[in-house]
Amino acid sequence: MGKHEEELARELQRRGMSRRDVLRIGLRMGLGAASMGLLLAACGQTASEPAKDAAADGEAAAEPASESIFDITAGDTGAWPKSAIAEPGDKIEISVGHTWDAVFFERQLQFDKLFMQRHPNITVKAENTPWGEYRQKYTAAAAGNAMPDILYTQFSWAQETIRSGLYIALDDYIAKEKDFNLGDFTKPSLVSYQYDGKLWGIPYDEGPGNLYYNKDLFDAAGEAYPDDSWDLEKLKAVAIKMTKGEGPDKIFGLGELPSPGDSLMAPNYLFPFGAQYLSEPKEDECLINKPEAVTAMEWWEELRAKGAVPSPADLQNVAWPAFQFGKIAMTLQGSWATPPIQAGSKFKWDIAKWPKGPKVHTTFSAGSAYMITRDSKNVDAAWLYMNEYLSTAGQTYMWASTGRGSPSRLSAWPAYLGSKFAPAGAKNVEEAMSQGIGTHDILDQPTGPRVTQAAGPIWDLVVAGQKSVKDALDEIFAAVDPIIAENRM
């Protein structure tokens, strides 16, 4: 126990957190008084000068060895795959396009540094681009045949870019690597990157939608925490029960409701009731105004009528997710919400599975991948990088050991679940993937963005109370049908 606290404290301080941060995180993790004492004591031992922090004199560089927030060797299992592809004979350079936040990019550079030590002839140039402008940059680069060798790609634009011929199929490389084990990847994770019978990218993360809940609010209301016994009726009842208060003090039972403007909607809100948005996986038929879909959407909208859901949180555009403000009892979020909630919330929280429905038990699942581009001059070296970066060891180093979570390989999950950053309920995330609850039947055809752009504004009128569910869904059908006509060809 003591060792764990000491390690956690060291890790948190390395990440630039102060003793106060450490204390809060300890509290949030529900550590008891004894553990907290150990944690703070550990803090005192590991910080070069604890008093300094309290004095807040701006001298953070007291420990020159830990300039970086991550320890370069931590998480390196050394179990790097041996590749069937030969090392380059001469010095070559490969470039990799990422879109990491500034803080996490340091970890990327550490991985690259270690990779270059293992492969002295390969120089890796990491390009980091702000998320908001990523597509603009690399669309221009693609038009100019100037893409880096390896490129980050999200599920939502993967199919469009694969079909445009931006990438190289990886099946031949995978076939040569005995240890690659494609079966290790969670099933939903590969869907977006397959086309024409080939695999065009290797996913690095894939996360299901989970029910995040605010333990403090549950405790205050005397409600039992959500667990595997829950179904959607229970979710609805508790959400309504927990809603109370007015104005800035109001507590909302649930964070959000389904909108056809959201490409991830169907598995959580429609499938459980036997309804669908578009016919999956071809997405060539719109089923949103079928009676079962109308009934399901009306069932959900009752929560809005009861005031159990906040008005669309505009703030989500800048500070996602709104759950972190502590006014929402439960929210449906992808597992990638864990790090921001961990950093931003001041209350105790945990993760449960999305409850089961009357017909099936499903939740959305989505992720991102890395691809080798057609502009690559050193495809073999690019593969060597991909093979290690997205191996179990690579995913452990990058995502499991750092608390980012949601690795695409099941074999990397134990390292995440065992890490000090995984919340207690993180096993529910893994189970949603391994038990087949997570499904990739979300809108990921190239028509997806146009469908949601057409449907969202119509649904907004339901949210604003200016249109009935049935009318809106009929209108959405009329607006969406011509768009998905191209999927029938």
Added chain:
Amino acid sequence: MTNAQPTPITTPPKGKPKLGGMARKEERSFYLFILPWIIGFLLFDAGAIIASFGISFTNWSALSAPSYVGTLNYSRLIADSVFYKAMGNSLYYGLGSVGLGTIVSFLLALLLNQNVWGMSLFRTIFYLPSVVSGIAVAILWIMILHQDFGLINSFLAWFGIKGPGWLVQPQWAMPSLILMSLWSAGGSMVIYLAGLQSVPTHLYEAAEIDGADTFQKFWTVTVPMMSPVILYNLIVGFIASIQGFVTVYVMTNGGPANATLVYGLYIYRTAFINFQMGYASALAWVLLVVIILITVVQFIVARYWVYYEGDLKS
């Protein structure tokens, strides 16, 4: 310049047409002076502008080879209800933000043009919202406007009034964004300040001798002398606001119900989210034509109200 009340009608511009013999020499000088821009235009702008025109006749995702589709993008545009909606929204936003913004920034400039202690500091403060992080401004406004948590509605709740969802109700979203745009009036304020500083003081002295009060001085000296600058701010402000979408993107992303889907955002989505560069280019060229028409009208109308002390033509 002895006329204390220069108005466009009563004071003829001083410029005289050049003599014929000099005209060619002057023309050569004209081209020589604007040569840098002509070179720059040919090097950096002309190619890209012509290319975008060409692209508007193609089906191009920017990711693979384009295919020629004739005027298909333009006929699609005529049938596209979102196109009209976006155009209407941008005109609404442009008129609202430029109209109100002109008045607000002009008044601010007048206030900040006085000779009181600490004025440099005040000017810097008023300019702050134009330069601080866009996220900071957005977050602040969302905190003010949010239906459930926002300051305005919390305030209204004290009086038992249930405030609307400012950014959530379709009819309130755009007025909210226009109101928000006034906080970045600092940019045009700087230009008005520069304009005010350039009004010759002797004009005010002459007006005072003629017995003009503050209000008369404002209308007969300040406004006419500032008219070139006002025209600049109107034209440039309109060009910028009809295309701009950064604030909208952060605040509402075009919603709710497309009530704030401005034209620039629609082009951005079409080009970089939907990968329809051909259609985006067609949208852009229609906007270009609309802006040119509006600008030409503004210049024509300007002949009746803008006064140039150094106008070349009479």
Added chain:
Amino acid sequence: MQTSVVYPKRQLGIRGRAIAGKVITYALLLLLSISFVLPFLWMVSTSLKLSQDVFTYPPSFFPNSFEWTNYPRGWRVLPFNTFLINSLIVTLANVAGNILSCSLVAFGFARLNGRGRNILFLLLLATLMIPREVTIIPRFLMFSAAGLTNTLWPLVLPAWFGYAFFIFLLRQFFMGIPLDLDHSARIDGANNWQILTQIILPLSQPALASVAIFAFIGNWSNLLDPLIYLRSTELYTLALGLNLFRGQNFTQFNLLMAVSIITLIPVLLMFFFSQKLFVQGVSLTGMGGR
């Protein structure tokens, strides 16, 4: 008797009115200042908070604790010293290039006649009217063909060939200067260059200061061009580096705001001290209009 009473009263009235005017001015200034300074104060307050304290409802404006270390910590997350140097190079080159080229071109449009002047001017404005979203890629392809991508050249070069916003601005100011001045200078044997540098520019100091301010701030905060053209981190500018704090799922707002404030300081200093130029303009123009 009447006059002896009224006269001092009137005097007092004028003085009183002047004082009242000052009081009203200050009251207005202070009141408005508070609302205009709010976003900045939010930045300052956020920059000093712990990440968990950034978003709370109701929002708290005062940090519970003052985490000054956010500043050095944020600055060290990325090579911001390098970004600062790149930003300075790009920004100063743009300010200089724009002042020089835009003065020349604006003088041409404002002071000299030539066939096609109006059409060319409209063409100049048209470069502002075409939405950038559709010219980004063709422009990138051009610079790419010239082998200039992943260098600072695409960010620096265009400024030396004029920018329509500034040309138009300067033209409006130049056209407000009486032509008599040109005529008498010409009679004294001055050529166009001398008229520009010795008459027009000195009389346009506030306008030139505005151009300098806008060129400085516009380039200092320019995100799109560095984004499109730069690939190597060692060439990144501050605006680009700053935006890297905004991740797909995760943004450390306290660090982002701390670094934002550091990068804002040169802008505010530049703006504050350029106010001197605004005042100087008056007396010179006053003389000019004589």
